[in-house]
Amino acid sequence: MTPGARLQSAIGILTGIFETRQPADRAFDAWARSSRFAGSKDRAAVSEIVFSVLRHRAQLAAATGSDAPQLLAFAAIALLQGEGADAAAARADGTPHAPSPLTDDETAALRAAALPGPDAPPWVRLNYPEWLHPEFEAALGNSLEAEMAALMERAPTDLRVNALKATRDRAMALLADENVETEPTPLSPWGLRLTGRANILGLASFRDGVIELQDEGSQLACLATGVTPGEQVVDLCAGGGGKSLALAAMMRNRGQVHACDTDARRLGKLMPRAQRAGIRNIQTRTLGRFAPGAADADLADLEARMDCVLVDAPCSGTGAWRRNPDARWRIDPETLAGYRAAQSEVLARAARLLRPGGRLVYVTCSMLPSENEKQVEAFQAAHTDFAAMPWRSLWPADIAPPPHANDGAYLRLTPGSAGTDGFFIAILRREG
Template identity: 45%
Template structure:
């Protein structure tokens, strides 16, 4: 594709994302799947244009309102280029000058860009939530969580995330996986916190490389790996991954169990569970089965107090993953948060029934917001006095020790994660 063609494709994709409540990555996958003429390099360039706008969306909207212009996909992309240093006439020249280019800028669009030409993306008059690219109602929650680190953590949440891999110890050691990746032209480095983690710089298509196809590595953020580590699933145990989705943490748990014992991946979505089948086979996992949780299902009742470990990786706002999903913070509402916290409490109440005396319940989210994390644990313990917190320590740096695991992008270089493990004492 020509640069002009990529620009037009980015405008079309951004317009679809702005009009759709679904996650941007799902929308982008559908968009690109129906345009097979777009090659891999073009896809990366189009994605970079769109994701750069999403990371700066509130500031761009503020600027366009300030100059009296509508925040259309065309102007969002054009204004970002102007506000990050490209002269307005040069930006205007990208429109309508060659085949497949977007139509020429209209007079009003040109005037808006001309008014932005002497400015940069940030401005002293911006409201704090706009400058930090956060929803207004979320900012107090982030301040409660991060205190004087608010600015640095919000800045980290606006940056692109690295690509983390988890070595599958069922098939290779970390050194063997490093060597296999190097042979495939992928230079990785061991992660700082996870004993199984590897990190690749930039965006690389690891899924076509032999180490991934052969099941030596899985894509998994280092923070997510630490949640699996915290679960402490051992060979011979009976383990339930209660909100398994497509099985990312199921794979890690099966690995720590050395394929011995029994792990059940549960979810309310049949398509998500079906998506785990290929991953389990590729990883060489033999001790896992799937169970679909349906309305009226008696499975939980029949399995009461039979599990050594129950992991609840609860549905959440994903506020800790906003560097990967910058569109999610733009679509999140207070109603969404209220509905999610009610759902999390209900899931915890159901999942705790599976934990046997002396067994452990691990609650985790990829959020950094207290209502989804500490507040959930406090409420759960008030409802279930036979559970007590088991402090975090195993295999983690001293600064992460405490009653609960709290990870953040700026401090830890991971996605934002929360986890708490509790033991049934009665």
């Protein structure tokens, strides 16, 4: 592909993302599948333009005075890739598959464009919606600039070593034999971090269940549950089951993990993963709708019996913006309100399942207080028999020391402070 064709492809992908709010990874994958002529270097170049625009959309819009995907893509090449306005505009030469030549107004805007300086508002310089600024400011305080800058960086690719099949050192050696170089993650005892690129799903180590893709922060959330062999555990929002697999491995295949979700399609992927990992103590169940004031037919047999319920709640995903930079532009007040309502509902559903002395572990990949501390406070106000536990109280010190993080009841992980995705973890014990 020519440079112009790469740029035009990026503009087409961005236009679809802006118009339909389709997740960027799906839009890019759809383009790649339909563009068999594009080699690996072409795909990498197109991806670089697309995701540069999504990470820096507010900056580029302020620089050009426009939110049109075409001009933002040209500005990304001119300002972020350092080609300059004239070189970027030269890609629009009217040749087949290249963009049409820029208009005089577009050319003038591109030549005048400059990235916002230090006096620009933080939501412009650091690329997040202005309406979320009060929440981020309340959550991050003096760390706001550093943390929001960290959320603009690319996330590393982390793996979790399946402790039922290999030690971390053994897994590193197996991966090295497949020409995949890794290094230990600094916080999780199970974690490996890629130091280069690799097709993880095509590796023998993956097919044999030695490794799984999982961010280090997600691994730490599993450790914080403190699950032990023989316990009865519910993963109430299991999705594809990444945390269920980690919990089952912590339990050494003894006891039971009940992996539950309302999405049968996603949950259906779990049992093949469990079989590959050598895990035998997981069972799945698909859940229907829940009404807090009515009986819960789907989970009636588990009520007041569980030692631990993990609620990996649906949320805004603001802590994972490094991986999904387009998500920062899809969130709106109505969507956030919907997440908060879902969080309240799933917490109420979880409360019924715990025996006296059992614990509820509430986890989000959000950095917003309205989804984190405020949700826990509202839950405790409605469920006075639940008391917050310090997050270190259940940490399995025989597996790994707890991370150096904040004191208090809640564990907060952020890209800037921990190098992980943003996570919030609260542990609530049922008294009586």
